Amino acid sequence: MVANSIEYVLGIDGGGTKCHARLENLAGEVLAECITGPANPAQDTAEALASITQAMHALPVQAGLPPRMLQQTRAVLGLAGISVPAYAAIVRQWTLPVSNVTFTTDLHIACAGAHGTDTGAIIITGTGSSAFVTTSQGPRILGGHGFPLGDKASGAWLGWRALSYTLETLDALHPPSGLSQAICQQAGTSDAAQLVAQSLHLRSAGYAAFAPLVFAQAQLGDHNARDILAEGGDYLRQLAAQIATHKPARFSLIGGLAKPWLPWLPSDLTTQLSAPLGSPVEGAVALARGDIFEPTPGKLQHV
């Protein structure tokens, strides 16, 4: 039996809230794109596999191609959580319908997407936060230790800071402000015990739902919101300073909160930034196509 030749490339950006998948032919034409459920193996391995499999089956249907085309498809999966070796070991056991699969981190594909190469550096701030930089010793991940230990300046951190400050306001430790009022309005209560009961079992995404209020209130001049942004901005500046020691060719700020953060960051950080060239899922597809120079052999984990 002869191995099928590769005719298609498939990229997956798998995170804690969704799985973003994209199918292209070797000429770079987009044939299909879809979004399925959560795909962070460190949160729920079975759910991640289900979301990824569902996406892989949906793409040929959407492209009007027979399912067997997956046997001529090379896939790169950039998944949150697999920088933890235990989860990387689990995903390598998965049986997937494509002929050729490579696993890497969501940070690696994001860097590839942002720069059209997997050298360079990125800071991601969305529900979580982290940074990725290619050093002379290979790729290095900074931050991203998960909320509440890390993920400072992320949506989860911003929302948590705003809720915690609001509870102090309800304890009369600070006078009420635009921020505490906005938080109470979104939560639908200004009773401390009720706010605690609602928030007790929040995970990162639940906290992050309050993050937009911090930016909006800072814009309106609220000093408490501005203090929170100053503290988070200082952390992003520290991350950028550490990244700068590796002299990346390009450096981008990406993720769902990149745009809201920009006006609140110190200019010595923002002047270093380049606009991202593409999305993480585009980075995954480019890595699958082999467009991207691979400076550190063995970094991608082939199965």
Added chain:
Amino acid sequence: MVANSIEYVLGIDGGGTKCHARLENLAGEVLAECITGPANPAQDTAEALASITQAMHALPVQAGLPPRMLQQTRAVLGLAGISVPAYAAIVRQWTLPVSNVTFTTDLHIACAGAHGTDTGAIIITGTGSSAFVTTSQGPRILGGHGFPLGDKASGAWLGWRALSYTLETLDALHPPSGLSQAICQQAGTSDAAQLVAQSLHLRSAGYAAFAPLVFAQAQLGDHNARDILAEGGDYLRQLAAQIATHKPARFSLIGGLAKPWLPWLPSDLTTQLSAPLGSPVEGAVALARGDIFEPTPGKLQHV
């Protein structure tokens, strides 16, 4: 059938780590004292009931009295978590072996123990943190919203701050210090991924295990440890300022971290403090004996 007359009083201080119980006769002689397992109904209702029942059965045995003495015993149980109405409703359904049971919060018995009256005010800092003050409208609880939303300046908060700072140090965002080295030594690793993996599922008590290192390193002059204590001390100062508006007759700082905190608090706080007269379990016993003037009828929830 005639109701048994009350001959004995029993106090229970039920918290997230242990259940402390004490039996006295009406003359105030201590007949027995014991400690059983966790007794916070908001954490685990069945476990709390088991710990409390176990303590109630152990006390007569220890005192050399027949089990039926419990039918002549009035008990006051001060339990963590029952300021949340849902948990107060659950514990009122419990069947306990004593003839007369009253439930109240752990803060109420602590205040009664510290001041020999349940007026006055306390700040507790142990694994968690909170404050209790008797106001003209009745008792008021401040803080204590649970980690990570609240419980600032508690052991959980101190340990978490130290771990979070240590991870930033391992990311090279700060130079290593006495504090980060002490944390790595206690954790048995200086690898960020390993430290995260160990800490991912920590609950309050797990974080609090690192709190003593913060005091020890501050004592040795470590600026990072001192910055953490300054921030926590500022929160305790804010709590005290809010309490002071109610002009309590006495004000005490209690809990496992009260003594380590003292040298690090601003003098405008420490000059307000009175030494606690007794422990929370002594407060519960005194409330059961009826020694304590009850300024706000209906505050105790009789079953």
